[in-house]
Amino acid sequence: MLIVPLIGLTSGGPLILSMGIDRLIAVKYPTRYRYFQEEPKLYIFAQLLFPIAYAVIFLIYGFLVRDTDIKKQIICANPLALNGTAFQMFTYSSGIIYVFVFIVYLSVYILLKSNKASARFKSVFRSLAVTVGLVMFGWVSTTTANTLSYSISDSAYTAQLIQMYAGITVNAAAASNVFVFYAIK
Numbered sequence: 001m002l003i004v005p006l007i008g009l010t011s012g013g014p015l016i017l018s019m020g021i022d023r024l025i026a027v028k029y030p031t032r033y034r035y036f037q038e039e040p041k042l043y044i045f046a047q048l049l050f051p052i053a054y055a056v057i058f059l060i061y062g063f064l065v066r067d068t069d070i071k072k073q074i075i076c077a078n079p080l081a082l083n084g085t086a087f088q089m090f091t092y093s094s095g096i097i098y099v100f101v102f103i104v105y106l107s108v109y110i111l112l113k114s115n116k117a118s119a120r121f122k123s124v125f126r127s128l129a130v131t132v133g134l135v136m137f138g139w140v141s142t143t144t145a146n147t148l149s150y151s152i153s154d155s156a157y158t159a160q161l162i163q164m165y166a167g168i169t170v171n172a173a174a175a176s177n178v179f180v181f182y183a184i185k
Contacts, residue, residue: 002081003059009081010058010090012170013097013139014051016132020104022047023125027111054093062086087163091146098140105132131176138173142166 145166149159
């Protein structure tokens with residue numbers, strides 16, 4: 001079973017959103033942000049509540065709608081761990097999450113532009129914004145391909161191949177994170 005990879009697959013978008021919300025709180029309410037940092041366990045728990053709940057919901061929903069017909073079982077691959085309506089719901093909800101990610105990071109960018117934030121904070125945000133931009137591009141292109149895979153092909157196998165190869169952009173974005181972080185100082 002692909003429980004651990006499925007947790008990684010489903011929690012990626014919500015974790016990026018949580019990171020953006022953290023940056024938004026830090027920029028918009030710096031005094032309150034320092035107050036939250038006094039109780040780091042509670043703050044981290046609050047930030048991780050949505051990503052964990054989202055992953056657990058899709059683990060349960062994916063298990064409930066699984067196909068038990070041995071002839072129709074999927075190839076053992078991460079993108080295919082969710083199938084049918086569970087995968088479609090994941091794809092559509094991921095799209096909604098990435099719209100919110102874009103809005104949150106745009107808000108942080110506007111606040112930083114209009115604020116007299118320190119150069120170091122702007123530099124950290126710049127590398128973070130490029131990293132998030134690359135990851136968002138990877139996930140948005142993958143989500144788009146996954147959504148279209150059902151309407152492009154009548155064959156379930158072809159749709160599965162499209163979904164598997166669509167994940168290349170996500171992997172490329174994830175692999176580039178370390179280089180972006182050290183290249184932009």
